[in-house]
Structure formats: C-alpha cells, structure tokens
Amino acid sequence: MSAIVEEHSNHGTPKGLQRWLFTTNHKDIGTLYLLFSLTMFLIGGAMAMVIRAELFQPGLQLVDPHFFNQMTTVHGLIMVFGAVMPAFTGLANWMIPMMIGAPDMALPRMNNWSFWILPFAFAILLMSLFLEGGGPAFGWTFYAPLSTTYSNDNTAFFVFSVHIMGISSIMGAINVIVTIVNLRAPGMTWMKLPLFVWTWLITAFLLIAVMPVLAGAVTMVLTDKFFGTSFFDAAGGGDPVMFQHIFWFFGHPEVYIMILPAFGIISTIVPTFSRKKLFGYASMVYATASIALLSFVVWAHHMFTTGMPLAGELFFMYATMLISVPTGVKVFNWVATMWRGAISFEVPMLFSIAFIVLFTIGGFSGLMLAITPADFQYHDTYFVVAHFHYVLVTGAVFSIMAAAYYWLPKWTGNMFDIKLAKLHFWLSLVSVNVLFFPMHFVGLAGMPRRIPDYALQFADFNAIISIGGFAFGLSQLLFVAVVYKCAKGGEQVPGKVWDGAEGLEWEVPSPAPYHTFSTPPEVK
Amino acid sequence: MQHGRLLRKLLLLTLGMFAFAFALVPLYDVFCDVTGLNGKPSMKVAEQSEAIIDSRQVEVSFTTHSQGHAPFKVDAAQHFVSVQPGKLTDVKFIAKNISDSDRILQAIPSVSPGKAAKYLHKMACFCFDQQPMKGKEEVEFVLRFYVDTELPDDVEELTLSYTLFDITERVSQTQNVQLGQLVALKEF
Structure with a gap:
C-alpha cells in the first residue's frame, strides 16, 4: 500500500479551485468542512443577532413576527446542521487518520462527495428565505401540523435541504467507521485509541442510527403536505403527537451527536496541559458508550406536556436522570485529571476549563428539566433556551474553539496570536454568560420562547441578554482574525507543539505534510 | 482491505433505519392499541356484546x-x-x-x-x-x-x-x- 501512496504523492497537487473541488485528501476536506462550518456559524450568528435586536425592547420594532419565526427556525437549523456537526466532521477528517496512523480516510472519494453536497443543502435552505412567502418558520423541530397544514409551499425546499444534509452526515459517519475499524496502525488496539477517536466512532454509529429516521420524518412531512398522506393528520387517521415521537427519537440522540466528540476533545486537551495521563481512560470509553445507548430511551422527555400517562412520564424522567451518571463520570474524570497536575493555562486549556464548568451548568439545568412536574412549568420557556445554549454554545462550540486552538499550529505550522486569542476567550466567556445566564431567570418567570414580543416585566433582563448577545457575536470576529493571521504566518512551531501532548499527530512535522503515515507507524 | 464489506453493512444499516422510521407508524398504533395510551378508540364496526352486567352503571x-x-x-x-x-x-x-x-x-x-x-x-x-x-x-x-x-x-x-x-x-x-x-x- 505504501508504494501506491508514494506514487500518488508524486503527481503533484492540483492548483487553484480544482484542488479543493476534486480533492480526496483528508486534510483538504477537513479544512473545507471547518471553513464551511465557520461561515455557517457566522451566518447563523447573524440571525441570532436579528433575534436579539428584536427582543432588545418589548413590542415589535425591527422585523415582523413571520420573519422573526424564520430567523429562530433557520438559526437553529444552521447552527445544528451547518455549524456544529460539520465542524466535528472537519475535525474528524483532519485528526482521525493522523491519530490512528492511517494515510487517509478509508473512502476518500465518498469523503469528497459528503462535503461538496453540503453547500448545496444550505444554499437551498438560505435561498428559501428570499422566496415569496419566506423560508421555514415552524421552528427547527418542524412539528406537525405547523410544518404540514400551516406552512407554505417553500417547505419542499426545507425538506430537500434536510435530506441532503442527512445524506452528507451519513456518508461522513460511514467513512469514519470504516477508517477506524480498518485503518488503525499496527499495535493500535481498541483500548489504545485516543478518546477523540473513540467518541467519534460512537457518534458515527449514532448518526447512522438516527439520521435516516430524520430523513423519514421529513419525507412524511413532505408527503403529508403535498401528496395527501395523513401520517400526522388526525382527520385522515394519523396522529400529530406521533410526529413528536419520531422527531425526538432522532432528536435526542442528535444532541449527543453534538456533544460526544466534544467530550473527546476535552479528554485530549485536559491531560496535555495538566501534564498527566487522562484519569480513568476505560471508564471514559464505557461512559461514552452508555450515554449513546441511553440516548435512545429518553426521547419523550421533550414531550412531558403532550399528555402522556403517568407510567410514561416516570419512565422517561428516571431514564433521563440516569444519563447524568455516565456524564458525571466524565466530569469527575476531567477534574481528577487536573488534580495535582502541573497545569498551564494555554488558550485551548482555557476553553476546556470553561467547557467543564459551563457544560456542567447546562447539565444541571437539564436535570431540572428532567423532573416531570417541574418541566410542566419550564416547558417552552427561556429556561429551556438557556439550558440548551449552555450545552451547545459553552459546550459544543467552546470545545470546537478549544480544538481549533489546540490543533491550529499543527495545521498551519504557525503559532496563533496568543494575545488576540486570549482576548477572544475572555470576551467570549464573559459575554456568553451575560447572554445566556439571565435567560434562566426570565424563563423561570414565565417568558415563552420563540415569541417576538414579551411582557414588560422582562424588559430589563432582555436588554442585558441582547447586549451579551451582541458582545458574544462580535467577539467571534476575533476568532476569524486569529485563524486568518495564523494561516498567513506567525512564529514557527515544532512537530510537538505542546509539551505535554501525546499522540501520533505530534510525531509528524508542523505543518502536517500533505500525506502523512504513508508507511504505518508501529504503536507500542 | 475489506472496506467494501463493512461499507455494505453500514449502508444496509442506514436503509434499515430509514425503513424503521416508517415502521414506527404502525408500531406507534399497535403500541397505543395495546396500552391504550392515547385514547384512540377503534374505527371499526364492533360485534354485539354477549353479556350485560345489570349491577353496574x-x-x-x-x-x-x-x-x-x-x-x-x-x-x-x-x-x-x-x-x-x-x-x-x-x-x-x-x-x-x-x-x-x-x-x-x-x-x-x-x-x-x-x-x-x-x-x-x-x-x-x-x-x-x-x-x-x-x-x-x-x-x-x-x-x-x-x-x-x-x-x-x-x-x-x-x-x-x-x-x-x-x-x-x-x-x-x-x-x-x-x-x-x-x-x-x-x-x-
């Protein structure tokens, strides 16, 4: 095999646009995914700014309610499917082959496809915003009958774009699994896999298990809306509550798809800057697997107020609370890793520590929401918004930032502007809490989510939240600046960028050559 | 490398899960029928009852x-x-x-x-x-x-x-x- 790869590396890289369009190189595709995700993050962020600008004051100021609904819907869709998931796929493409000593992903041509259909999916989705009647306005969860009876005909574009996104992530997941199963370097046994690889392997199985279910759900919405079926229409013998069951059967594993790779990243970074081995490696692997398995039996905790019988409410309450056990194992393991370590606070470590603290806050509000009787009050309020933004922004997004700062020197060969990066971290940390923490209070006080106007007593808190929102949004431009500067130049870094770092990716030079591990390394 | 075999299995799993999404529709009805969770009565013509309990209203x-x-x-x-x-x-x-x-x-x-x-x-x-x-x-x-x-x-x-x-x-x-x-x- 090494002969083939060597021959391949001699043909020279195509230049210009063609290099990126036809590339089958895992590093190129990883870069494409990451840049795409950053673009989507900024677009979705701009939509969040529109939402926060409208909510800055009570009353209707800037946008009409229908447009507001499109903003909340498309913000959610873009951040979930356009920003967080492609960012993790990009990291997987870049890092998994280098971490397991493989020359590339196992299915490079499919890899090219799984990236290049994504821009089309989001072009379709964003384009629908400009069509007559506007884009999807039924929330990212597209509950029937909002998405069937009460939506406009542009819903077809939404459905097709979700189909394409789904196909893309399924192909990405298949590639990850085949790569990890077949291309590990000799001696890289299962229990020697870096945790990022482990978490991604499990995530990939989750993706294959639930993305097709999402595809089924949108297909049913499509046929209900345009072809006269009645999956979700009671008048035709269907059941709108069934939509929620099918959606959340996808939706709950989906939230773990967005957090398990984050666990892998944090488990990689914390040992590096604590200069200790990760505490409880095996328990981390088992905890990840049990979170993934449990994620299939908790979906109805999103539906406590739909009129489930008591037995159902109790089952889903206890099953949900059970998930906090393996999650707690992880948090304690990270803390134990830091315990008595020689900690230094480089930028990736700052983001990781912020992740551990703030993700845990999001986990606690999740536990509160899991309590069925309490959930009846919290349901559909800003408390829920606060909860899932703590786990997704200060959780998933912070972990992606940490990963970017951790591996950026390896990718570019240059150290990033540390001062600017630290400024980015501190501004983000403060503003993200100004943005999301008060949401807990307005939520508990009863402010409903997805509403463009609110009662006067929430005015002060909303003004504070909006200021935090603008500050957080603008701070992310610093991240763009750091990445741009780092790609352009900077202090040269050695192969092993960080003192305490371990893993095969640090044994290749920085920047990582176009082809790495053409001859598999021996892992002891 | 046997990428092909693993690939086929994973594709089959994908198709299976897509089919499962649609299988959830009848499964949901059966589940609700058996447990009576959602209050949906039968839409078919019933047979006449054979017995009457006089003592209960x-x-x-x-x-x-x-x-x-x-x-x-x-x-x-x-x-x-x-x-x-x-x-x-x-x-x-x-x-x-x-x-x-x-x-x-x-x-x-x-x-x-x-x-x-x-x-x-x-x-x-x-x-x-x-x-x-x-x-x-x-x-x-x-x-x-x-x-x-x-x-x-x-x-x-x-x-x-x-x-x-x-x-x-x-x-x-x-x-x-x-x-x-x-x-x-x-x-x-």
Whole structure:
C-alpha cells in the first residue's frame, strides 16, 4: 500500500479551485468542512443577532413576527446542521487518520462527495428565505401540523435541504467507521485509541442510527403536505403527537451527536496541559458508550406536556436522570485529571476549563428539566433556551474553539496570536454568560420562547441578554482574525507543539505534510 | 482491505433505519392499541356484546369541538347517558353545516380516560365515514355503542369526544372528485 501512496504523492497537487473541488485528501476536506462550518456559524450568528435586536425592547420594532419565526427556525437549523456537526466532521477528517496512523480516510472519494453536497443543502435552505412567502418558520423541530397544514409551499425546499444534509452526515459517519475499524496502525488496539477517536466512532454509529429516521420524518412531512398522506393528520387517521415521537427519537440522540466528540476533545486537551495521563481512560470509553445507548430511551422527555400517562412520564424522567451518571463520570474524570497536575493555562486549556464548568451548568439545568412536574412549568420557556445554549454554545462550540486552538499550529505550522486569542476567550466567556445566564431567570418567570414580543416585566433582563448577545457575536470576529493571521504566518512551531501532548499527530512535522503515515507507524 | 464489506453493512444499516422510521407508524398504533395510551378508540364496526352486567352503571358523556375553522356544529341530544356494560345504547347527534357551501365532515373520536378507549365499542357511528353536507344542511346521526363488560372497575365515567374536521380540500385534492358528486351520491 505504501508504494501506491508514494506514487500518488508524486503527481503533484492540483492548483487553484480544482484542488479543493476534486480533492480526496483528508486534510483538504477537513479544512473545507471547518471553513464551511465557520461561515455557517457566522451566518447563523447573524440571525441570532436579528433575534436579539428584536427582543432588545418589548413590542415589535425591527422585523415582523413571520420573519422573526424564520430567523429562530433557520438559526437553529444552521447552527445544528451547518455549524456544529460539520465542524466535528472537519475535525474528524483532519485528526482521525493522523491519530490512528492511517494515510487517509478509508473512502476518500465518498469523503469528497459528503462535503461538496453540503453547500448545496444550505444554499437551498438560505435561498428559501428570499422566496415569496419566506423560508421555514415552524421552528427547527418542524412539528406537525405547523410544518404540514400551516406552512407554505417553500417547505419542499426545507425538506430537500434536510435530506441532503442527512445524506452528507451519513456518508461522513460511514467513512469514519470504516477508517477506524480498518485503518488503525499496527499495535493500535481498541483500548489504545485516543478518546477523540473513540467518541467519534460512537457518534458515527449514532448518526447512522438516527439520521435516516430524520430523513423519514421529513419525507412524511413532505408527503403529508403535498401528496395527501395523513401520517400526522388526525382527520385522515394519523396522529400529530406521533410526529413528536419520531422527531425526538432522532432528536435526542442528535444532541449527543453534538456533544460526544466534544467530550473527546476535552479528554485530549485536559491531560496535555495538566501534564498527566487522562484519569480513568476505560471508564471514559464505557461512559461514552452508555450515554449513546441511553440516548435512545429518553426521547419523550421533550414531550412531558403532550399528555402522556403517568407510567410514561416516570419512565422517561428516571431514564433521563440516569444519563447524568455516565456524564458525571466524565466530569469527575476531567477534574481528577487536573488534580495535582502541573497545569498551564494555554488558550485551548482555557476553553476546556470553561467547557467543564459551563457544560456542567447546562447539565444541571437539564436535570431540572428532567423532573416531570417541574418541566410542566419550564416547558417552552427561556429556561429551556438557556439550558440548551449552555450545552451547545459553552459546550459544543467552546470545545470546537478549544480544538481549533489546540490543533491550529499543527495545521498551519504557525503559532496563533496568543494575545488576540486570549482576548477572544475572555470576551467570549464573559459575554456568553451575560447572554445566556439571565435567560434562566426570565424563563423561570414565565417568558415563552420563540415569541417576538414579551411582557414588560422582562424588559430589563432582555436588554442585558441582547447586549451579551451582541458582545458574544462580535467577539467571534476575533476568532476569524486569529485563524486568518495564523494561516498567513506567525512564529514557527515544532512537530510537538505542546509539551505535554501525546499522540501520533505530534510525531509528524508542523505543518502536517500533505500525506502523512504513508508507511504505518508501529504503536507500542 | 475489506472496506467494501463493512461499507455494505453500514449502508444496509442506514436503509434499515430509514425503513424503521416508517415502521414506527404502525408500531406507534399497535403500541397505543395495546396500552391504550392515547385514547384512540377503534374505527371499526364492533360485534354485539354477549353479556350485560345489570349491577353496574357507567356514565358516558359526549362532547364535540371543531378543529380550526371547520364550519360544523354537532351536538349530542343527550350530553350524558348512564349505561350498563354490554347494553346497546343509541344516542342522537344533530349535525349542521353552518357555512353556505358544500363541505365534507370527518369526525375523529377520542376517549378519556385513555385506558378506557378499547372498552368503548361502536356498532354505528358517523365517524366511520366521511359525511358530505350541503350548505346550511342539518342532519341527524345515530351513534350506537356499548361499554365492554371487561371495563376496569376504577373507571366510573368516561367521555367520548369528537373532533370535527373539514376535509373538503383534502378529499377533492386526493380523490379528484367533485364535491357535488359526493353530495349527490349520498342522496341516492
């Protein structure tokens, strides 16, 4: 095999646009995914700014309610499917082959496809915003009958774009699994896999298990809306509550798809800057697997107020609370890793520590929401918004930032502007809490989510939240600046960028050559 | 490398999960049927009961409501009846199309408490069929039902609720039939 790869590396890289369009190189595709995700993050962020600008004051100021609904819907869709998931796929493409000593992903041509259909999916989705009647306005969860009876005909574009996104992530997941199963370097046994690889392997199985279910759900919405079926229409013998069951059967594993790779990243970074081995490696692997398995039996905790019988409410309450056990194992393991370590606070470590603290806050509000009787009050309020933004922004997004700062020197060969990066971290940390923490209070006080106007007593808190929102949004431009500067130049870094770092990716030079591990390394 | 074999297995798993999404639809109905979770009673004509329990009285009440802007008004002649399990009872419903145009009514029954749903048997119900009605037309429907003798003891009263849907557009869209024809057909 090494002969083939060597021959391949001699043909020279195509230049210009063609290099990126036809590339089958895992590093190129990883870069494409990451840049795409950053673009989507900024677009979705701009939509969040529109939402926060409208909510800055009570009353209707800037946008009409229908447009507001499109903003909340498309913000959610873009951040979930356009920003967080492609960012993790990009990291997987870049890092998994280098971490397991493989020359590339196992299915490079499919890899090219799984990236290049994504821009089309989001072009379709964003384009629908400009069509007559506007884009999807039924929330990212597209509950029937909002998405069937009460939506406009542009819903077809939404459905097709979700189909394409789904196909893309399924192909990405298949590639990850085949790569990890077949291309590990000799001696890289299962229990020697870096945790990022482990978490991604499990995530990939989750993706294959639930993305097709999402595809089924949108297909049913499509046929209900345009072809006269009645999956979700009671008048035709269907059941709108069934939509929620099918959606959340996808939706709950989906939230773990967005957090398990984050666990892998944090488990990689914390040992590096604590200069200790990760505490409880095996328990981390088992905890990840049990979170993934449990994620299939908790979906109805999103539906406590739909009129489930008591037995159902109790089952889903206890099953949900059970998930906090393996999650707690992880948090304690990270803390134990830091315990008595020689900690230094480089930028990736700052983001990781912020992740551990703030993700845990999001986990606690999740536990509160899991309590069925309490959930009846919290349901559909800003408390829920606060909860899932703590786990997704200060959780998933912070972990992606940490990963970017951790591996950026390896990718570019240059150290990033540390001062600017630290400024980015501190501004983000403060503003993200100004943005999301008060949401807990307005939520508990009863402010409903997805509403463009609110009662006067929430005015002060909303003004504070909006200021935090603008500050957080603008701070992310610093991240763009750091990445741009780092790609352009900077202090040269050695192969092993960080003192305490371990893993095969640090044994290749920085920047990582176009082809790495053409001859598999021996892992002891 | 045996990428191909693993790839095929994973693709098969993907297709399987796509099929599973659709399998969830009948599974959901079966699950609800067995557990009686969502109060959906059977939409089929029931067999007559063989036994009647004289010693027990169950109170059955009736409510109706229009979904959205469905232009129908349906009222039970008696809002509640007291019945013996197993005994057939007829209840009259007066239905009116309050719009000026011809519309098709579909009533969807639901029983509360949910676990009682499978013990309410209907031998005749206007909900079994689509009901085309002319503008301003008033019709009398008869519901013939009995409560199963196996009804759990802790259920002393139950409510049969009808949600009224205007399915005129849905029918003309899917079956491509003129509404006038349907109304005419009914008059034969």
